[in-house]
Each structure stands twice: as structure tokens, then as C-alpha cells.
Amino acid sequence: MASKKTAHKTLSLAPVLDLNEATALHEKLLGLKGSDLVIDASAVERVGTLCVQVLMAGAKTWEEDHLSFTFSKVSDAFEKTTQLIGVDIDHLMAKEI
Amino acid sequence: MDMNEIKEIFFQECEEQLAELESGLLKLNDGDRDPETVNAVFRAVHSIKGGAGAFGLDDLVSFAHVFETTLDCVRSNRLDPGPEVLKVMLKSADVLADLTNAARDGGSVDEARSRQLIKELEALANGEVLQASAVAEPVVKAAPAVAAPVVNDEGFQPVAFSFDDFEADEPALMEMPTYEIVFKPKSDLYAKGNEATLLLRDLSRLGDMSIHCDMDALPTLDRLSPESAYFSWKVSLKTDKGEDAIRTVFEFAEWDCDLEVSLVSDDAAAPSEELPMQPVPFDLSILDDEPAVSVGVIEEEEQLAAQQAIRDAAVSAAGTASNVLQMAQSATRTPAEKSAGAAASAAAQSAAAQQAAASAATPTIRVDLDRVDRLINLVGELVINQAMLSQSVIENDANGTSSINMGLEELQQLTREIQDSVMAIRAQPVKPVFQRMSRIVREIADMTGKSVRLITEGENTEVDKTVIDKLAEPLTHMIRNAVDHGLETPEKRLAAGKSAEGTVRLTAKHRSGRIVIELADDGAGINREKVRQKAIDNDLIAADANLSDEEIDNLIFHAGFSTADKISDISGRGVGMDVVKRSIQALGGRINISSKPGHGSVFIMSLPLTLAVLDGMVVTVANQTLVVPLTAIVETLQPEAAAIHSFGSNQRLISIRNSFCPLVDVGRILNFRASQANPVEGVALLVESEGGGQRALMVDAIQGQRQVVIKSLEANYTHVPGIAAATILGDGRVALILDVDTIVAASRGQSLKPEMSLAAAG
Numbered sequence: 073m074a075s076k077k078t079a080h081k082t083l084s085l086a087p088v089l090d091l092n093e094a095t096a097l098h099e100k101l102l103g104l105k106g107s108d109l110v111i112d113a114s115a116v117e118r119v120g121t122l123c124v125q126v127l128m129a130g131a132k133t134w135e136e137d138h139l140s141f142t143f144s145k146v147s148d149a150f151e152k153t154t155q156l157i158g159v160d161i162d163h164l165m166a167k168e169i
Numbered sequence: 170m171d172m173n174e175i176k177e178i179f180f181q182e183c184e185e186q187l188a189e190l191e192s193g194l195l196k197l198n199d200g201d202r203d204p205e206t207v208n209a210v211f212r213a214v215h216s217i218k219g220g221a222g223a224f225g226l227d228d229l230v231s232f233a234h235v236f237e238t239t240l241d242c243v244r245s246n247r248l249d250p251g252p253e254v255l256k257v258m259l260k261s262a263d264v265l266a267d268l269t270n271a272a273r274d275g276g277s278v279d280e281a282r283s284r285q286l287i288k289e290l291e292a293l294a295n296g297e298v299l300q301a302s303a304v305a306e307p308v309v310k311a312a313p314a315v316a317a318p319v320v321n322d323e324g325f326q327p328v329a330f331s332f333d334d335f336e337a338d339e340p341a342l343m344e345m346p347t348y349e350i351v352f353k354p355k356s357d358l359y360a361k362g363n364e365a366t367l368l369l370r371d372l373s374r375l376g377d378m379s380i381h382c383d384m385d386a387l388p389t390l391d392r393l394s395p396e397s398a399y400f401s402w403k404v405s406l407k408t409d410k411g412e413d414a415i416r417t418v419f420e421f422a423e424w425d426c427d428l429e430v431s432l433v434s435d436d437a438a439a440p441s442e443e444l445p446m447q448p449v450p451f452d453l454s455i456l457d458d459e460p461a462v463s464v465g466v467i468e469e470e471e472q473l474a475a476q477q478a479i480r481d482a483a484v485s486a487a488g489t490a491s492n493v494l495q496m497a498q499s500a501t502r503t504p505a506e507k508s509a510g511a512a513a514s515a516a517a518q519s520a521a522a523q524q525a526a527a528s529a530a531t532p533t534i535r536v537d538l539d540r541v542d543r544l545i546n547l548v549g550e551l552v553i554n555q556a557m558l559s560q561s562v563i564e565n566d567a568n569g570t571s572s573i574n575m576g577l578e579e580l581q582q583l584t585r586e587i588q589d590s591v592m593a594i595r596a597q598p599v600k601p602v603f604q605r606m607s608r609i610v611r612e613i614a615d616m617t618g619k620s621v622r623l624i625t626e627g628e629n630t631e632v633d634k635t636v637i638d639k640l641a642e643p644l645t646h647m648i649r650n651a652v653d654h655g656l657e658t659p660e661k662r663l664a665a666g667k668s669a670e671g672t673v674r675l676t677a678k679h680r681s682g683r684i685v686i687e688l689a690d691d692g693a694g695i696n697r698e699k700v701r702q703k704a705i706d707n708d709l710i711a712a713d714a715n716l717s718d719e720e721i722d723n724l725i726f727h728a729g730f731s732t733a734d735k736i737s738d739i740s741g742r743g744v745g746m747d748v749v750k751r752s753i754q755a756l757g758g759r760i761n762i763s764s765k766p767g768h769g770s771v772f773i774m775s776l777p778l779t780l781a782v783l784d785g786m787v788v789t790v791a792n793q794t795l796v797v798p799l800t801a802i803v804e805t806l807q808p809e810a811a812a813i814h815s816f817g818s819n820q821r822l823i824s825i826r827n828s829f830c831p832l833v834d835v836g837r838i839l840n841f842r843a844s845q846a847n848p849v850e851g852v853a854l855l856v857e858s859e860g861g862g863q864r865a866l867m868v869d870a871i872q873g874q875r876q877v878v879i880k881s882l883e884a885n886y887t888h889v890p891g892i893a894a895a896t897i898l899g900d901g902r903v904a905l906i907l908d909v910d911t912i913v914a915a916s917r918g919q920s921l922k923p924e925m926s927l928a929a930a931g
Contacts, residue, residue, distance in 0.1 A: 133391070
């Protein structure tokens, strides 16, 4: 999916991001490196620490690459879990819309 | 590692937990009301149940569950652990032990007894508070169902806390203590299927929580290993549930994370601003109304299944995991023990002390006994080898290069140290044996309708594992005798002006390189007239024999002797005390009795600390080299002709400091020579013999003192009367170790059996 100049990619997260999902998510993110990324977490029903770790590592990587890494939509569950474990995703929320 | 091995580990742990359980209950029985003691008891039952569930041991699980429910009532102060309650609980602990044994060895259990106890336990749980019944009933029914999820369900139930309490406490939130929790999961935590979010969620439910996630360790994506742990947390939690509740949250994960719990402050001023964290206000609903929880029960089950997975994984991971597991357990146990005496009012301090104790707990490993034995054997060979080396150096190198001699001396010291350390590995506290005795006392007291209190002292006295193993049987015999024969019935006791409850005291202590175990009862003591008459009836002694009180008392060690008028189920078939004496002697020990009519009897056993080495005096008798155990020798002296007095046909006495002491000619008794030795040419070893009397053992010369490695004669040759064992000397020759007591007994006229003496001479 391309927008104006830089192609940004989207990643829709699976409903269940448990321990088994971490490796797959890691690979997916690695494959998306090099372009802006918008993540759709609206379908997430359950997310575990490992997947949050992968996502945060992604945010760090994207930041180092000077590319944008944002969450377009997050589900309640996603937001509450990150809040519970003290991971702040406010600054990663998409500003537009 | 196959299933059986895992199971074996579980049963080993069960044994530890059962011991923990029993000692905790006994402490409670003695009036200890420390919440830690109750918690330790509860944890023990809880762990057994958890493990049993994993192996589908339904009987064990369902009984443990009922037991646990009742214990929970005690823990939450809904049930006062009075004597009646504890009686039921101690019985339950016995049944739990039986069930565990049955599960391990496939034996059967007295089902009527366990059903009865289940009823009693339930009655206790229900009787006091209505809520308790609500908790107990449904789950009890669920218990025998399929193992895993149900167990988890139960497994979690006691961990859970009451939301009512929580809400009730909320107004008082400001006065709650604040804990700072540092939680650093290790990668294993996730590998075993645990989930930090769930732990943190449980934690948040304990009170008012603010959290800071430390992401500094998080690498960039390409260097990230997706299944490793990078996040760690610093949590500030205001709760009145106490440190225990916090640790309970991490109960199943504690060995896979670094966990620090510390009390920050007791007052509301606990400034979360000082901590570099974002206060996150928690309303618990956020977790409850999340989409996935629309099927809330399933969610819960999954979480529990995760917990189960951790337990399984912890058990199934190879030996190391089991070691770690044990470390974790010993870490949790230590605070319970250490804080036993702490006053409840000093909760804050004791919490801190507990944590210190937990971190200071020595890690332990479980090792196959065979391996230790092999090591001990090898060290024994090393000691012999070292002695041989020293000897050959001395023989071949008369002028003695000092460097070689120094090196040899160092080697000798080193081998000695190695030997001591290896022996220390085998040393175990006598506690487990003593604990078994308390059950025996309970059961026999029940059977005989007597009221008995067992007091144990010095349970941490250490002695070689072999000695401990072989101690249990004679001790059981003696305890049975003490309760059945020694103590009177409550009526008789009251009539004699004593309290209705009899006391049996079991103590262990170290005394001059031996372990001394005393068993004292405050019963009627030995009825000497009766014993004497019985001995005459059984042709053990002549009707006109003149015996001292001590000698009469010692008659009970003769085979075929029982003074009980009626033979009971418990003891008194007359095979007791002689067997006891033989077992103790086989261990290289001695047993003595002293009795005061009306005041009870005391049995004193003295046993060697180890069966592997012995400090001995190497002596020469008729050109044979013998070893006399050093512990038996009081002093050595060079007899003078004037001090020797003859009497009778061939008896001689030696006069020492104005008292006479019988002279025992070792060479004659062992048939090493036919004629009497001349005492003036030899050396006399003054020994303390069984019964307290002193004897002078006559030997030709003393070669020196040395530590010798004991080699069993029975195992390698055959039993030789008068000889306890053998050893190998530095020159490679075999030397016999003298059995001082038998030699002394033989000198009294009870000569060694002739056919055996031949063997000794040859």
C-alpha cells in the first residue's frame, strides 16, 4: 500500500499474541523494515509480554532508522495490557485522525 | 528423563513437605501461633496437592484439598488451632503420608480412616464459619475429576484472596504499607509458558499499584531474540496483604525470575514520586471487561493452565531444574523457620528479616547416595594409599629428604581434610527419624488409651546417613516399649500423683566424637522384682544370683524377655530389646538403661558418627597388630609389678589410684596365645566399658594413633567375636579392630564361642 511519497506499510496484528506468536511477529516486523509502519492493533484480544517486547524493540529500531512506527488503532485489551505492565504507547499512537 | 524419574522427584519432595508439615503442626501443638508456621504448614499441603494433581493421583489430591481447606481456615483465623483441631490435623498428616506412600509403592490405605478424617476436617472447616463451607463444598466434589485444570483451579484457590476484604480495606488504603517489588523475569519464565502480564495482573489485585517497566535492556529488532526476557519491572504496591501474599503471586515463577520485595514505608507518605515510575491507577474492571474475557472462565483456565505448565516444566526439566527447585524451596522454607519466634507485632521487621533469610539460604543439590558412597570408598583407598606411600618413603629413605617429608605431611593433611569433607556430605540431621517417632507415639498412645507427649531435642544433631537409616528400627521398638510398658495408664499416673499425660523425651547430642541418643520416659520405671523373677523363671539367672540393680535392669536386653502381663498388639512378644541391642551393637554402638522405680527409665545409646573411619590406637598383641577404638580408651599406663594383684584361679586386678580394676588379657581372650602375658612387660589401656565400669586391657605395645578406614569383616569374610571390623595399614597388612565391649564381656566369663575364636586366631 502506498501513499504520497514514502511507501508506508501496515501490519494488522492477530487477535491472540501469546508466547507462541512472538517469533512470528518478530519475523514479520523484520520483513517490514525500511519503511514507515502503521500497526493496527484493533483486533487484539490478548497480548503477552514477549509480543510487547517485540513491538517495543520494533519501535526502537524504527526510531533509529528515522522512520515512523505508529499504532493506528488499538483494542481495549491491548491498551489495558500495556498499561498494566507499565509500557507507555501513547507516544506511538497515530497523531492524525 | 522419563515419567518415573519425574515422579520419583515428586515423591522425594513430598517427603520433605510431609516432614515440614509435621514439624509445623507439632509447633502449633506446642502453642506456636506464628502466622509463618501456619503458612509453612499450608504450603506443604498445597505443594503436595499441586504435584499430585500433575500426576493424576486423585486420592491424594482430594484428601490434600480438604486438608488444605481446613488449614486455610486456620490461616485466615477463622478456626482456632486448639488441641482438638490439631489432633485431627496430625492424624490427617499421617493419612496424607500414607496416601503418598500408597501412591508411590502401590500399597493400600485405610479408606475408612481417611473418609472419617475428611468428614472431621470438613466439619472443622464448616463448623466455624459459613463462608468456609461455601468454599469447601463445590471444589471437593470437583477434586477427583480430571487432573490438570481442576488441580489448577484448586491450586489457585488458596492463593486467591477475598475481594470483600479488599474493598473493606479500601478506605484504610492510606494507612497501608507500601512495598517495592523488583521483578526481573528470566527467559525461562516465558519458556515454561508463564506470562508476566498475568503475574502483574494478580499483583495489581492485591492493592494500589504503580508500575515502571524497565526497557533499557531491550535491543533493536535485528538483535532481538523474540523469546528472551528483556523487560523488568519496578512496582510500588500499597497493600495490607503482606509480603507473603506478594510472594504467593510469584509462587510458581519464583525460580525463573529475580524477585525482590521490600517494605518501603508503613505510612501513606510513601512517595511514589520519588520512584522513577508512572503511577498507573488501576481499576480492576479494565481486566475483567476486556473482550477476551467475555468467556471469562476460559481465560481463567488458560491462565491456570499456564501456571500448571510451569510446574510441569519445572519438574520435568532435567536434574538441574530439580536442584534449582530445591533451592527455591529451601529459600521459601528458611524464612518460616527463621522467623518462627518472631512476634506478630513486629511484622514489618520480620518481613525484612525473612527476606534476608531467604536470600541467605544455602543452595542444596540432590545427589545419588551411590555416588557419595563411591566417593567415600575412593577417599578411603586414598587414605590407605597415602599411608602406604609415607611408610615406603620412610623405609627406603632413611636420611629423609626434608622436602619429601614435608610434601608427605601436607598430603596427609590434605587427605584428612578431604576425608572429613566427604564424611560431612553423608552427615544428616537425625530430624527425619525423630519425626517418624512422633507419629509412632501418637498411634500407640491412641491404641493403648494413654496420653503421651513426645519431646524431642537436638534434632539437628548430624550423624552419618547409614547410622540414621539403621537407627529408625531400634528406635521404633524402644519408643513402642516406652509408651506401652514404660508409661502407666492415666488413672495409675493420677493415683501416683503424676500428671495424666506421660512424657517421652527423645534427645540427641554429640559427645566426644559420638552421637548419644537418650530416650527417657517418666513412667513407672523397671519393676526389678518382676524382672528378676522372670529371669529366674526363664532360667536366665540362678535363683540365688546376687545381681546389682544395674545388672537386673540390663536383663531386659536378653532374648525372650518381656514383663508385660499381657502380650499386646504393639509390643511385648519378647523380641524387642535384644533385637534393639543387637542392632545398636551392629552399628558399633552401645546401649544402656538406667531406671528409677516410680520415676521412669532412661535408655542411652551411644553411636559412632560414621561407619567409614575410626580414630584408633594401633597396638601389638602377640605379634598381631590390632586397633582399639580411641573413643573407648580412657587412659594408658605402664603397670608396675606392685600394682598387680592376683585372685582366684587366673583373675588379676590392677590397682590404679587406690581402686582396683580387672585386668583383661586381650591375647588370651582372642586365643592369640595360650599362657598369660606378663603385665609388667606390656601396656594397660584403661577402657570404659558397657555398664560404666572400667577395665584395663593388656596389650604388648602401643604403635601409635591413627585414623583407620573401616572395612567390614562380615562383608569380606565372616563375623569374628571380639572383632568389630578390619582395616588396612600403611604396610598393606590387615589389622583387626577390637570390639572392646565383647572382649570385656568375655573376660567376665562369658567366653567367646570356641569355633569363632579359632577363626579369630587364624
